[in-house]
Structures are given as structure tokens and as C-alpha cells.
Amino acid sequence: MCGIVGVVSNAPVNQLIYDALLLLQHRGQDAAGIVTQLERKFFMHKAKGMVRDVFRTRNMRALPGNCGLGQVRYPTAGNAYSEEEAQPFYVNAPFGIVLVHNGNLTNAQALKSELFVTDHRHINTESDSEVLLNVLAHELEKSTRGLALKPEDVFTAVRNLHLRVRGSYAVVALIAGHGLMAFRDPHGIRPLCMGRGKDGAVVIASESVALEGTGHVFERNLLPGEAVFIDLQGEVYAQQCAAQPQLNPCIFEFVYLARPDSVIDGISVYQARLNMGETLAKRVVSTVPPNEIDVIIPIPESSRPSATQLAHLLGIPYREGFVKNRYVGRTFIMPGQSVRKKSVRQKLNVIASEFKGRNVLLVDDSIVRGTTCKEIVQMARDAGARKVYMASAAPPVRFPNVYGIDMPSSEELVAHGRTVEEIRQLIGCDALIYQDVDAMKRAIGALNPAISDFDASCFDGVYVTGDISSADIARLNQGRAAQQEGEEDTSRLALPNV
Numbered sequence: 001m002c003g004i005v006g007v008v009s010n011a012p013v014n015q016l017i018y019d020a021l022l023l024l025q026h027r028g029q030d031a032a033g034i035v036t037q038l039e040r041k042f043f044m045h046k047a048k049g050m051v052r053d054v055f056r057t058r059n060m061r062a063l064p065g066n067c068g069l070g071q072v073r074y075p076t077a078g079n080a081y082s083e084e085e086a087q088p089f090y091v092n093a094p095f096g097i098v099l100v101h102n103g104n105l106t107n108a109q110a111l112k113s114e115l116f117v118t119d120h121r122h123i124n125t126e127s128d129s130e131v132l133l134n135v136l137a138h139e140l141e142k143s144t145r146g147l148a149l150k151p152e153d154v155f156t157a158v159r160n161l162h163l164r165v166r167g168s169y170a171v172v173a174l175i176a177g178h179g180l181m182a183f184r185d186p187h188g189i190r191p192l193c194m195g196r197g198k199d200g201a202v203v204i205a206s207e208s209v210a211l212e213g214t215g216h217v218f219e220r221n222l223l224p225g226e227a228v229f230i231d232l233q234g235e236v237y238a239q240q241c242a243a244q245p246q247l248n249p250c251i252f253e254f255v256y257l258a259r260p261d262s263v264i265d266g267i268s269v270y271q272a273r274l275n276m277g278e279t280l281a282k283r284v285v286s287t288v289p290p291n292e293i294d295v296i297i298p299i300p301e302s303s304r305p306s307a308t309q310l311a312h313l314l315g316i317p318y319r320e321g322f323v324k325n326r327y328v329g330r331t332f333i334m335p336g337q338s339v340r341k342k343s344v345r346q347k348l349n350v351i352a353s354e355f356k357g358r359n360v361l362l363v364d365d366s367i368v369r370g371t372t373c374k375e376i377v378q379m380a381r382d383a384g385a386r387k388v389y390m391a392s393a394a395p396p397v398r399f400p401n402v403y404g405i406d407m408p409s410s411e412e413l414v415a416h417g418r419t420v421e422e423i424r425q426l427i428g429c430d431a432l433i434y435q436d437v438d439a440m441k442r443a444i445g446a447l448n449p450a451i452s453d454f455d456a457s458c459f460d461g462v463y464v465t466g467d468i469s470s471a472d473i474a475r476l477n478q479g480r481a482a483q484q485e486g487e488e489d490t491s492r493l494a495l496p497n498v
Contacts, residue, residue, distance in 0.1 A: 001406065031054070034046070089129055111165065154175075155227050159241040159242075187465060191253060195217050296311040298318075355385040389430055
């Protein structure tokens, strides 16, 4: 999962891209990068770390030009510790292209071999984004045939790319001296939208909040399979490039990943989470009588809308019982020291008065490994709770994600191969209530009837691209960005949810 942005303007764009990346920081904290273009020259700065740490005044001054792109990275494949795998990626032919990518290619290894043997292109990292860039470059080279680039050549290249590439991909690329291009995969799994400024600037971004927060007006979402080309004068060309596009956005964007103030594919993320609270209320009533619950407490942050709606419908007081520490630092391992795993208690602290002598219903957005929930349940008991019930606004996470969310392998998922009762015992709560998959899809899908179905593969094991086998999942798990000794947890649980 990553956040991407691209801009074509008639004014310098370095500050605008920086501001947009800050608004997308929740989508990745591993690395950040910006490329701008002045005349036909690219200027790039990228490094590991948060946006505010990667870019200093001297870096910003070295990024001139009126068009550019940027990315915040959250690694799901390749080497999470290599500066070389921070995006954007660059290739010098044809024209000179830089690219940022959000998603995950499921056939990256086959493409890598194909690029070397057939297309005679070299891939120097383990990143699937570099593979994607080289496929795009090769197809652009074929479509232009050594002639000047036209918008139709861009669309032909994307059309051919769709035939070769599998998986999820939302892409923004800059072609030296020509303009900016952006496209989504034929299922529209990862989000991408477009907006405009009063000065004529055109902005492409992962979430609408990056447009609105920088003073631009949201115009529309890119359609699944669609490609957009924006020339250096700000003229926009668009064309559908997939044979059978079908909008199947990742439902986990609405559960957890996206900011609540974003609108993705016509659906308000905040309203989606309220709706999930409504359907969860029915599940809670069928498991625990409301008169046995004294208070409803969310686990910060993204479970709050669901918990609020749940409390409202059940007529039970809503309280904040946990305070989140946003400034937990890294764990440093010195020679001779053993690995010290950071406790949830360093990230959350209880307000004991909200728990003492009460039956509490804790609400989380989802339960992945279960280790965090287990410790939180114990914290509630230590604070004096009589009974601790746990509700998840999402269904059990039973399957790995292959489309760009860094979820653990099946063996690490607490719900994989276990009944709800077995999970309850493992977590240690008095009752465990999960959302229903179909109810969740209906609750969110009702906000945009144009969506035929969602990618909910981590919940139901149905992979919308239709080409994922158990062998593919095993291979993709091997390619997951592995943690090094002493590093912070880079799973989805470690993200500062919003």
C-alpha cells in the first residue's frame, strides 16, 4: 500500500507535491520521494523515512519545475531496507520516464524474466514497481516506433500493458518533455482520482483528501482500466484501455486504509464506517444482550465511526477509554542486546475510570494477528473491567492479501483455520463478535450501486483477478518485505490509523 500524486501546473509544484504527500502519509511511512521536471530534465530526491524527515529546505530548492510526481511507500514486496527501492523509479528510454505505483503485481517474477529474455531490459531491484516501469517503457517504445509521442501512443501502450500485467496497480508516470500519464488496473483495486485548481493545475492522487487539502477541486475518479494523459499545457486526454473493465475496489480501503475524510469511487469512507457500525449492531445484539454492556469503547483510531454508530443504535454510552501515543520511537538494538519487542502499552494507555467495575464492549476496525487485541483485552481487565467483550467492524481476516496490503501469511492470521470461539479463547475476551462479509459488502456497496463487487479477498478468499492459486500465495509470501532484527513491526497493525 502506498500513496501517489502527480501534478501538471503553470507554477512550481515542489511544495504542492510535498503537501499532498503529507496528506497521504497514512498510506506509507517507510520511504518518500519526489521528482520534478524543468525543461526536459528530471530532478529527484527520495529516501527512507517520513515526508517531514526526507525533505529539507535544501532538497526542496533542488526540485524545480512545473510538473512532477511523488510517493509515500509502504513496502509489501522486495527489500524494505534498500534506499534503491524507494520510489519514484527512472528509466532513460524511451524519452525518459519516472513512475510511482500503488499496488502489487502478482506476476512480477514472470514479467521480470520476460523483460530480460524477450524485451532485453534489465531490472536492478526486487521491486515490482521497477518491473511495471520497464513494461510501460517497452510498450511506449513499440507504440511510438521512434516517432514523436502522441496521446494515442500512450493509450496503446497502456492497452498492451493491461494484457501483460496481473494484479493491482494505480500508476502515475512522467514522460520527459511531454507530460504526465496515469492509469488504473482493469479492476480498479487501488484508488486514483483527479482534480483541478483555480490556476488550471491538474492533480492526480490516491485519495480525494490530497486534492481538497491542497486547495484543489475533486473532479472524478479514474475508471478501472482507464488511462489519462495530461500534456505540459494542462490539456487532458482520457481513454478506456481495458477490454473488460469492472470496478472491484479493495474493501479494506474503507475498513481501515483510507482517511475518513476521503471519498473513494463515489463512497464516503466515513459513511462506509458508519454503515459498518449499523450492521455490526445487529451482530452484537444476537450475541450479547445490550443491557449487559455498560459502555462502548473504540480502539483508536479508525474504529471510531463504527463504534459511534453502534453505541447510538444500541443506546449505550460511548466513551474514549484509550489514549494513543503518536510519538513512540524506534527500538535500537546495540551489540550484545537481545531484541526488545515493543508492547502495545507503549502505544496505548488506558483511562482507568472508564473501565473500573464495568462491562465494556471494545470495538476494533479489524483483527489480524490477534496479539494486539489480546494485550488490549488484558489492559482493560487490569484497569478493572468486570467483563470485556470485543467486536470487530470487519469480518475475520482468514486469507492473505496479494494486491498491495502487507498482511501476514495465513499461518500468522489469528482467524485462519480457527472458529470464532477458538479465537475468543485465544484473545481472552468474554464474547467476540465479528462483522458478516456479505453484510459488510451490502453496507458499503449501498453507497454506490455502480460497484458490482469488492475485492474482499482477505475476508472471503475470492481474488477478483481470478488468477491466484495457493502456489501463487506461497510464492508471494516469500517475496514479502521481511523485517530485520530490532525493526519496528511493519504490518498493517503498525500503521497510525486515521
